[in-house]
Amino acid sequence: MDKKNSTLGEFIIENQASFQYSSGELSKLINALRLAAKVVNHEVNKAGLIDILGAAGDTNIQGEDQQKLDVLANEKFIQTLKNREIVCGIASEEEDSFISINSSDERHQNKYVVLIDPLDGSSNIDVNVSVGTIFSIYRRITPVGTPVTLEDFLQPGKNQVAAGYIIYGTSTMLVYTTGHGVNGFTLNPAIGTFYLSHPDMQFPETGKIYSVNEGNYIHFPQGVKDYIKYCQKEEGDRPYTSRYIGSLVSDFHRNMIKGGIYMYPKSSMASNGKLRLLYECNPMAFLAEQANGKASDGHQRILDIQPTELHERVPFFCGSRKMVEKAEEFMK
Numbered sequence: 001m002d003k004k005n006s007t008l009g010e011f012i013i014e015n016q017a018s019f020q021y022s023s024g025e026l027s028k029l030i031n032a033l034r035l036a037a038k039v040v041n042h043e044v045n046k047a048g049l050i051d052i053l054g055a056a057g058d059t060n061i062q063g064e065d066q067q068k069l070d071v072l073a074n075e076k077f078i079q080t081l082k083n084r085e086i087v088c089g090i091a092s093e094e095e096d097s098f099i100s101i102n103s104s105d106e107r108h109q110n111k112y113v114v115l116i117d118p119l120d121g122s123s124n125i126d127v128n129v130s131v132g133t134i135f136s137i138y139r140r141i142t143p144v145g146t147p148v149t150l151e152d153f154l155q156p157g158k159n160q161v162a163a164g165y166i167i168y169g170t171s172t173m174l175v176y177t178t179g180h181g182v183n184g185f186t187l188n189p190a191i192g193t194f195y196l197s198h199p200d201m202q203f204p205e206t207g208k209i210y211s212v213n214e215g216n217y218i219h220f221p222q223g224v225k226d227y228i229k230y231c232q233k234e235e236g237d238r239p240y241t242s243r244y245i246g247s248l249v250s251d252f253h254r255n256m257i258k259g260g261i262y263m264y265p266k267s268s269m270a271s272n273g274k275l276r277l278l279y280e281c282n283p284m285a286f287l288a289e290q291a292n293g294k295a296s297d298g299h300q301r302i303l304d305i306q307p308t309e310l311h312e313r314v315p316f317f318c319g320s321r322k323m324v325e326k327a328e329e330f331m332k
């Protein structure tokens with residue numbers, strides 16, 4: 001069968017053998033994420049027709065006003081994973097602490113934990129700009145059959161067994177890696193099936209797009225200011241084009257296809273920037289490296305960072321390898 005025609009379900013089965021310790025559990029887990037993605041996609045598409053726009057009225061542990069769609073997406077992903085008893089723990093950007101899940105079947109204890117950003121790009125929900133969901137999967141490190149602990153979630157990103165995102169945009173796509181390259185699947189809404197549309201995605205080695213919230217320019221470290229000036233200078237293949245959607249998933253996706261760099265630096269207002277290491281930076285860094293790109297905090301490889309807190313933030317520089325290296329030079 002021509003690879004391009006394969007569905008996500010077929011692709012998962014075909015690639016199961018490449019998973020370390022493959023017992024089918026990781027395949028079931030990715031299948032469950034696929035299902036939850038379709039459920040949330042259905043709700044996102046109705047935004048404006050049903051009551052899911054605007055704030056939900058609560059504040060999450062990040063100190064952000066939760067949007068109704070943040071809450072709905074969070075519930076749908078957690079519910080879908082819980083009901084299928086295929087993970088032993090879940091951590092979410094929208095939950096204060098991690099959720100421990102014990103399988104009702106003594107003989108079958110799960111070995112994976114999932115970390116999710118259920119709705120990425122929340123500030124774009126009400127204005128019909130593309131948003132996403134981000135997921136990251138680890139093999140637990142505490143003994144199977146015992147309750148999960150914080151330790152199981154505070155693993156360096158290089159321990160991830162899988163990571164991906166769903167983008168709810170002009171089309172809905174699921175893009176993921178299990179450590180064997182990055183593949184993108186597009187949802188055919190007529191039949192509710194994801195098809196392999198973007199096999200073996202690769203970041204171009206360099207590009208002409210830089211993505212950063214320039215509204216924060218005066219608060220950025222000098223190195224970042226200098227790199228932005230470098231991007232804007234009339235010289236060689238520059239100036240680059242500034243593109244910033246304000247949804248990490250969408251900016252990353254565009255830059256992976258066209259070549260570019262996304263930056264959310266630290267600033268005098270936010271000493272570690274805004275993005276969460278566990279829910280946003282680690283999964284996107286794993287995808288970037290699997291697609292020949294690069295991700296750092298301006299100095300250190302994101303995937304080598306040892307997390308210390310569930311909701312910690314880190315500065316984030318991610319995209320085409322040569323562009324991230326250039327930005328790091330300026331940061332030095």
Ligand SMILES: O=P(O)(O)OC[C@H]1O[C@](O)(COP(=O)(O)O)[C@@H](O)[C@@H]1O
Pocket residue numbers: 093117119120121122123213246247248249274
């Ligand atoms: O509005 P800002 O400060 O530029 O932040 C935009 C960034 O914040 C985020 O929205 C953070 O993610 P959440 O929406 O999941 O909180 C990123 O998707 C995006 O890149």
Ligand SMILES: [Mg+2]
Pocket residue numbers: 117119120121248280
């Ligand atoms: Mg996010």
Ligand SMILES: [Mg+2]
Pocket residue numbers: 070093117118119120121122
């Ligand atoms: Mg979010």
